[in-house]
Amino acid sequence: MKFALWAGLGILIAAPASAGAISALWGREVVLIVPEAPELVSLNRTDWVKGQPVAPLYGTPVGSMRIVFPDAAKTIVPEEDPSLTLYKNERGDHPLQARTLWFFARWLALAGLALAAVGAGFSIN
């Protein structure tokens, strides 16, 4: 059962480490938007005044989140605010969120902890 102990500890460490690495290396902080058509974006721009929110020019903002493996074709860096990154979520889209990776990593880590505990229990006995 030493194998269970070490395997459990391995999973306990590897799961969150993997989620963190994937998120750090391939994730991007974005404001998710449900986009409007380009001609409507041009229309929205005609009334925009500096200082007003930028994301609504391009569509309906959903909120800030970290997207993993973002598709460059769906990424917008608005000329009105280049510090912002918008990500288009069109009807039928389902981008991978870092939140999802962390959700599964937590459960895997718990499973690893349980496995390690079982292994430790048998090892002691």
Add this chain to the structure above:
Amino acid sequence: MLKVTVALAAIFALIQDDGTTYYVGHSPKFVNITFQSDMDLEVIVGVSNKASGEIVLKRKIEESSVSLTVPVDSLKTGIDMRDEHLRNEMWLDAKNYPDITFKSKKVKDAGKGTYEVTGDLTLHGVTKEITVTVASKEILADQAKAAKFPAGQWGKFTTEFDVKLSDYGVKVPEMSATKVNDTWKVKIAIYGGTGKPEKK
């Protein structure tokens, strides 16, 4: 001050003497309805680009009205299986209740181009009174032409509100308690035009 005056003039320009009816549903690009559920697993984002209805604006704002219909099967969350679940009898039961509808009962001017609209939201066969704040904006003729709008006068109407599924008889299944929140944030951005949409 000038900008406020122009904005107010633009808002009143939306309303002709007898009232102006803005029809919704000319094209999917003129309908942007999002609904989201924030959960530990992910933020579920659903989209519909299909709606029909009318927004009638009158000089006496309290005589104005809003009616909107959104087909349940137009709601897409990005995962086909999840969309099927959303439509089945455990959730929105699209077979028996194919549409989500809103019909206003009272409209009040809330100032600065916004209106407080009270009406009946019907979802899953259950009707509840809700009050939402709607912002309206006139699309000027040259703007509409540049954006290739169909003929007629156009306005943009936006609102957002929360919907608690359990209030409408939708019981979130136990096994998906970690996945779907009972409260959904709904955001609506629609363009209405005075020309009637073509029947399809």
